[in-house]
Amino acid sequence: MNKTPNQKAWLFVIPVFALVAFNAVVPLMTVVNYSFQETFGSNVFQWEGTRWFKEILHSERFHASLGRQFIFTFIILLIQLPLGIAIALTMPKKGWGVPVCLILMSMPLLIPWNVVGAMWNIFALPDIGFLGNSLNSLGFDYNFTQQSGDAWFTTILMDVWHWTSLVVLLSYAGLNSIQPAYYQAAEIDGASRWDIFRYIELPKMKKVLTLAILLRFMDSFMIYTEPFVLTGGGPGNATNFLSLDLVKMALGQFDLGPAAAMSLIYFLIVLLMCWVFYSLMMKDEGRT
Amino acid sequence: MSLELKNVEKKVGIETHIYSTNLKLEKNTINVLLGSTLAGKTTLMQIMAGLDKPTSGEIWFNGENVTGKEVQKRNVSMVYQQFINYPNFTVFENIASPLKITGVKTDQIKERVGKVAELLKLSAMLNKKPDELSGGQQQRTALARALVKDSDLILLDEPLANLDFKLREELREELPKLFEDRDCIVVYATTEPLDALMIGGNTATLLEGNVIQYGKTLNVYNKPENLTSAKVFSDPPMNIAEIIKSGEIFKIKDNNVQWKSNLKIKDGDYKIGIRPHNITTYKEGNNSVEINGKVLITELSGSESLIHFTNGKLNWVSLSNGIQQKNIGEITKLFMNVDEFLYFDSNNRLVANG
Missing domain, CATH: 2.40.50.140 (Nucleic acid-binding proteins)
Structure with a gap:
């Protein structure tokens, strides 16, 4: 059969090209453009080469916020994954409890991020907030606006509250896809509850857990709105995570060049980490 | 050795899954449970295994009342329609798993697994994982897991249903031989009259939670006690x-x-x-x-x-x-x-x- 060349197909691709160009390529190129130049008012630019990249990579401020970011994400993953799996394991598999649990679990995910920040801000206020007031009346010296430890504690608690449900829902879906015969077979073998978890549930949940780790890593690594509303990065720079720092640099100090260079580095780090995670976790999958 | 169900009944909510059933299975026999889907074959097997408790009635094994005794404390194996193996264990580890849990010595495990693997033609794949195997090999692994421990009761719940035609024929021929010189009671559930005839032994015809007739397979086929039993044991339909x-x-x-x-x-x-x-x-x-x-x-x-x-x-x-x-x-x-x-x-x- 002879194929007749037909270039009309390109016409169908144009809308997608246009869309992607407007929402990804054009903004990204603007950032790239800024990152190599010094920007003055009234659209005056001066070529700076790789100066901003070098400056950012050597800046202590960047190192500090990057470090904070890694610690935060690490703690988040360390708490949310085991907790999410544990909650999913205890959720009922049939009956009226299923919809109740699913709705309860979805609630935090449906609340807008700035509302979550505002809620927790009020909730944690040392004088009038329920959490802050209770902690203080229990004898703890708790004040998240003044003590960095408290600020971290509150930010982490808020993130756990907001996002553990995602891990729960994914794990729950993974658990429900395991056929009951697996549990029976293990029971017949005389396997303990831990054996069942370790050798059946965990391997069967591998794919959804990979997804959960990736999603939680990316989201927590780019967290902005909630700590912005809750602590604004403070006290001092205690909870000044990467994206908070980036916005401060770009919009607070209007250092567009360094900010652009920083966002490119930031973007590359996220991309690299995701790739490393993904290829590590999918290492054994190629054979099937 | 014998397994006896005495007036066993199973209700779930208002639905009756198994109507009062009396059945006595003798030592060294293969017993086929023949009936269409929802006839109660799986429920009956789970009750026999101890995975499920009857609503009323008793189960006696070797003259001992085992009603309500946990499955872990009975010496039972089961093979399912789906190929059930531990996903991240190799074939060897899978077959060895029931032995490891009961604390059999390592060299003994090796010997017994080797024997069973040989019997089921799995010797070449002992180091592979289940998802690298074909459906037939996965089911052989599951069978090997059931055979490796000397169970008193081996339950096979439509083990060939998910295999393609060729493999089914092949394994169906081998199955009765595997149990020939074993000291156990085998129960085999199937929807296909042909399976029952080829496996031989005894057959119980089931319909909607009732055991219609139980006896030597050829007897049940040639002289069905009633029309229902004859209908269940006929494909194409009578x-x-x-x-x-x-x-x-x-x-x-x-x-x-x-x-x-x-x-x-x-x-x-x-x-x-x-x-x-x-x-x-x-x-x-x-x-x-x-x-x-x-x-x-x-x-x-x-x-x-x-x-x-x-x-x-x-x-x-x-x-x-x-x-x-x-x-x-x-x-x-x-x-x-x-x-x-x-x-x-x-x-x-x-x-x-x-």
Whole structure:
């Protein structure tokens, strides 16, 4: 059969090209453009080469916020994954409890991020907030606006509250896809509850857990709105995570060049980490 | 050694899954539970294994009442329709798993796994993981796991249903041999009458939570106690008609097909059951009756031909050897083998055969 060349197909691709160009390529190129130049008012630019990249990579401020970011994400993953799996394991598999649990679990995910920040801000206020007031009346010296430890504690608690449900829902879906015969077979073998978890549930949940780790890593690594509303990065720079720092640099100090260079580095780090995670976790999958 | 169910009943909510059942399975036997889906085969097996408790009734094993005894404390293995293996264990580790849990020594594990693997032709794949194996090999692994420990009771719940035709044939032939010299009771659930016949042993026919008949497989097939049991144990479905007997003449109601027989049963109304392979396009046996059929459809399998036909109110199936190509709507002459007819009384109980 002879194929007749037909270039009309390109016409169908144009809308997608246009869309992607407007929402990804054009903004990204603007950032790239800024990152190599010094920007003055009234659209005056001066070529700076790789100066901003070098400056950012050597800046202590960047190192500090990057470090904070890694610690935060690490703690988040360390708490949310085991907790999410544990909650999913205890959720009922049939009956009226299923919809109740699913709705309860979805609630935090449906609340807008700035509302979550505002809620927790009020909730944690040392004088009038329920959490802050209770902690203080229990004898703890708790004040998240003044003590960095408290600020971290509150930010982490808020993130756990907001996002553990995602891990729960994914794990729950993974658990429900395991056929009951697996549990029976293990029971017949005389396997303990831990054996069942370790050798059946965990391997069967591998794919959804990979997804959960990736999603939680990316989201927590780019967290902005909630700590912005809750602590604004403070006290001092205690909870000044990467994206908070980036916005401060770009919009607070209007250092567009360094900010652009920083966002490119930031973007590359996220991309690299995701790739490393993904290829590590999918290492054994190629054979099937 | 024997397994006995005494008045076992299973209810879930208001639904009854198993009606009061009495069944005694003897040592060194293979017992087939034959019935369509939802007949209660799996439920019955889970009750036998101890995975599920009966609502009422008792289970006795070796003269001991084991009702409510946990499955872990019984010596049971089970193979499922789905290929159930530990996903991230190798074939060796999978087969060894029931032994490891009971604390068998390492060198002994190696020896026993090796033996079973040899038996099931898995020796070459001991280091592979289940998802690298074909369906047939995965099911062999599951079978090996069931065979490696010396269970008193081995339950096979439609183990061949998810395999393709060739593998099913192959494994079905091997299965009875695997259990030949083992000291255990084997229970095999299936929806296919052919499975029961090929496996032999004993068969229990099941319908909607009732055990209809239990006995030697060939006995149940040749002399079904009642019409229900005959229907369950017939594939393609049995042809049934109401007949009137007067003297030596047997006549299908509202039809002019009739035949003579000197069966010693009272005159009156009966039902006959004719298996499809006893209606053929050629004469078989010494006594045959002709019946004209209007062809609905012909299904050819190469070695056999299924002809669905109507005659008056009858809507029947015939099964003949070879390729018998018929056109739809064609009137064709078929022969019924009178010696193989099953006669049932008004209560659907078998009164005579042949």
